[in-house]
Amino acid sequence: MLLDFKCSKCSGEMEQGLVVDLNYAGLLQSMWVEDPVVGGVGPAATVAKRKIKTITYRCLSCGHLDSYAR
DSSP states (O other): OEEEEEOTTTOOEEEEEOOEEEETTEEEEOEEEESOOOSSSSOGGGSOSEEEEEEEEEETTTOOEEEEEO
16 A cells, blocks of 8 residues: 655655564564563563554665554
8 A cells, every 4th residue: 555655764655564583383473562571481572561563664766664653
């Protein structure tokens, strides 16, 4: 999907997509986490105050990526 805002680097057109993380459970959408617990067993992001999935936009001209937590 093309967007009406421009690339912060070159002013090119942006398209929406996802950055996926690969782990033992498979492919997962990346997330921003507030105050993750570090250490212990398992991924730190499972214990966090707040989790927000990220959406990433890619510039069609220069390839620059901008990610936003929504």
